[in-house]
Amino acid sequence: MTEPLMLDVRAELRKGGEPLPNILKAVGSLAPGQALRLIAPFEPVPLYAVLGRKGFTHTATRRSDGHWEVLFVPGGAPSAAEPPANGDCWPQPRMFLDNRGLQPPEPMVRILEALEQLGPGQVIEALNERDPLFLYPELQARGAAIRAERTDAGIRLLIRRAESVP
Amino acid sequence: MVTLSNRHSRWTLPMLACALVNFLAAQGLMLGGASWPWQSVSADGTLAAVHLLVIGWLLMLMLAALFQFVPVITARALPSQRLALATFIALEAGLAGMVCGFFGLGHSPALTLALPVGGSAVVLGVALALWNLSVPLLGTRGLTLPGRMLLSAECFLVLTLGLGLTFTLAFAVPSLTPSLAPLLYAVGDHALAGLGGWFTLSAMGVSYKLLPMFMLAPEDRGLTGDVVHLLASLGFALLIGAGLARTWTGSHWLRILQSSGEVAVVIAIAIFLWDILRIYRARQRPLLEAHNRAAVGAFALLGLSAVGTIGLSATGRLEQDAPLLVYGAVFGWLGGLGLTQLYKIIPFLTWLSRYGQRLGREPVPRVQDLVCESRAYRWFALYFLGVLLTSVAVLRDETVGLRFALAWVALATLGLIREYWRAWRAHYPGICQARSRPTPIIADP
Numbered sequence: 001m002t003e004p005l006m007l008d009v010r011a012e013l014r015k016g017g018e019p020l021p022n023i024l025k026a027v028g029s030l031a032p033g034q035a036l037r038l039i040a041p042f043e044p045v046p047l048y049a050v051l052g053r054k055g056f057t058h059t060a061t062r063r064s065d066g067h068w069e070v071l072f073v074p075g076g077a078p079s080a081a082e083p084p085a086n087g088d089c090w091p092q093p094r095m096f097l098d099n100r101g102l103q104p105p106e107p108m109v110r111i112l113e114a115l116e117q118l119g120p121g122q123v124i125e126a127l128n129e130r131d132p133l134f135l136y137p138e139l140q141a142r143g144a145a146i147r148a149e150r151t152d153a154g155i156r157l158l159i160r161r162a163e164s165v166p
Numbered sequence: 167m168v169t170l171s172n173r174h175s176r177w178t179l180p181m182l183a184c185a186l187v188n189f190l191a192a193q194g195l196m197l198g199g200a201s202w203p204w205q206s207v208s209a210d211g212t213l214a215a216v217h218l219l220v221i222g223w224l225l226m227l228m229l230a231a232l233f234q235f236v237p238v239i240t241a242r243a244l245p246s247q248r249l250a251l252a253t254f255i256a257l258e259a260g261l262a263g264m265v266c267g268f269f270g271l272g273h274s275p276a277l278t279l280a281l282p283v284g285g286s287a288v289v290l291g292v293a294l295a296l297w298n299l300s301v302p303l304l305g306t307r308g309l310t311l312p313g314r315m316l317l318s319a320e321c322f323l324v325l326t327l328g329l330g331l332t333f334t335l336a337f338a339v340p341s342l343t344p345s346l347a348p349l350l351y352a353v354g355d356h357a358l359a360g361l362g363g364w365f366t367l368s369a370m371g372v373s374y375k376l377l378p379m380f381m382l383a384p385e386d387r388g389l390t391g392d393v394v395h396l397l398a399s400l401g402f403a404l405l406i407g408a409g410l411a412r413t414w415t416g417s418h419w420l421r422i423l424q425s426s427g428e429v430a431v432v433i434a435i436a437i438f439l440w441d442i443l444r445i446y447r448a449r450q451r452p453l454l455e456a457h458n459r460a461a462v463g464a465f466a467l468l469g470l471s472a473v474g475t476i477g478l479s480a481t482g483r484l485e486q487d488a489p490l491l492v493y494g495a496v497f498g499w500l501g502g503l504g505l506t507q508l509y510k511i512i513p514f515l516t517w518l519s520r521y522g523q524r525l526g527r528e529p530v531p532r533v534q535d536l537v538c539e540s541r542a543y544r545w546f547a548l549y550f551l552g553v554l555l556t557s558v559a560v561l562r563d564e565t566v567g568l569r570f571a572l573a574w575v576a577l578a579t580l581g582l583i584r585e586y587w588r589a590w591r592a593h594y595p596g597i598c599q600a601r602s603r604p605t606p607i608i609a610d611p
Contacts, residue, residue: 101382101450103380103382103451104379105518105533108525109532114526115526134522138523
């Protein structure tokens with residue numbers, strides 16, 4: 001059986017870089033049936049949805065140094081319905097923001113800036129360390145719908161832009 | 167699901183402005199010679215200055231901050247913004263009455279009556295605030311350490327107010343309260359309940375939230391935080407409880423209980439300062455912002471106050487030099503921490519109200535663009551140095567030096583107020599540069 005491909009994105013993140021292109025490149029270079037072992041300084045929760053839709057299942061382990069090792073194994077059915085937002089039919093998120101490790105109010109700024117890039121009715125998913133209490137009034141003022149839930153990884157937000165953008 | 171309906175408190179900024187005016191008014195009385203350190207601690211001017219400081223400055227500041235802060239730690243909105251306004255009005259009007267009452271003591275019966283009336287208004291304002299803050303605190307399951315510390319601190323606030331109201335009645339209408347007369351000797355316990363039990367515990371709780379939040383350090387303080395909370399609460403309770411009991415009976419055991427309380431408080435402060443040092447060291451942001459860098463001065467003065475208490479207690483000068491300790495706590499630890507945190511709170515709230523609706527739609531300044539840290543450092547350094555110089559001048563009985571040091575502190579306070587004003591008026595970000603759009607860490611391919 002082929003050994004999993006190892007990808008360590010810690011150095012890239014330390015430099016403030018964006019690791020997703022490298023992750024997707026690595027996924028594209030996997031041999032049939034080969035798994036990807038990803039090492040990151042935090043649990044890459046939003047990535048689960050991205051690779052889940054490509055048919056990968058994941059197993060995450062926190063190492064003794066506090067960093068995370070996640071094994072993505074191919075072969076599962078693409079999880080088209082992931083992530084389940086609620087009972088209603090919200091479209092799949094167009095964008096994922098991992099805002100953990102950012103100083104307030106930077107998570108709020110990123111979410112609002114990202115929201116303005118969306119089309120009407122589109123959704124973004126964000127993972128915050130803290131409940132962004134000052135964000136909610138701004139989202140409501142813009143007519144955006146919000147779903148928030150507390151998860152082990154942080155506060156998971158689904159934000160849907162208004163159908164008619166003011 | 168998480169509560170979604172939280173708004174920032176609209177009364178916080180007006181309350182903070184009012185608190186700063188009260189702070190300046192108290193410093194005016196001190197500088198003008200109407201109050202301690204020129205007058206005795208029981209002089210009318212001193213009583214007026216002390217209440218301007220603790221109610222007008224520190225209490226107004228703390229409640230204004232908590233109206234903003236409690237929803238953050240509980241993820242629950244305040245029950246009523248109108249009650250926050252009512253608190254604001256009752257505190258300021260009540261304080262004005264109290265100050266008039268102090269200056270009228272023994273001269274004008276009408277003015278003297280303003281003392282209990284003003285005191286009652288303050289009590290009413292605080293009672294409304296306590297309700298407004300306690301509903302979200304008590305309604306939160308699994309309340310974190312800062313919230314638990316705030317609840318303990320609130321108990322001491324109730325005690326402080328109860329004692330304060332008793333004093334005002336005993337002062338203004340002695341015939342009504344003959345059995346409470348011994349309590350007039352418990353002014354020290356009243357001060358301890360206010361400055362220690364209420365302000366210090368709540369400032370510790372707020373520090374445990376704000377510092378890690380803006381330095382990106384671990385918020386969970388584990389057993390250390392619980393020990394600080396327990397020791398400080400128990401210590402202040404013992405100190406005050408035994409002190410009050412001693413006004414009626416002179417039992418030897420009460421003195422032992424008081425000493426035990428003193429030791430517990432000093433240990434709690436030592437552990438707290440060590441834990442704060444750990445937060446600074448464990449921060450993920452290498453660059454410290456001005457409010458957190460300057461806050462080191464306040465923490466240092468908290469440590470110095472604790473060491474000073476031990477030294478004065480050991481040399482039997484605690485009672486004699488107690489006013490100096492109160493000065494150190496009010497200007498150094500609590501006032502200093504307040505001034506430093508205002509340097510974040512005011513720009514942050516200003517930024518939200520000025521630019522919140524424009525975020526993402528057009529380039530806007532960042533919060534840190536609203537301040538000029540290099541200017542603020544200078545004023546913070548001058549302020550803390552001035553507080554130290556004042557303490558030294560009082561200890562050495564240096565009249566000229568003391569006047570100079572008090573003027574120094576007032577000047578530094580004015581300098582800081584000018585910086586807050588500039589942040590609020592968005593004076594600095596004229597040179598703001600357009601920000602690039604963010605790159606999401608993970609975007610859907």
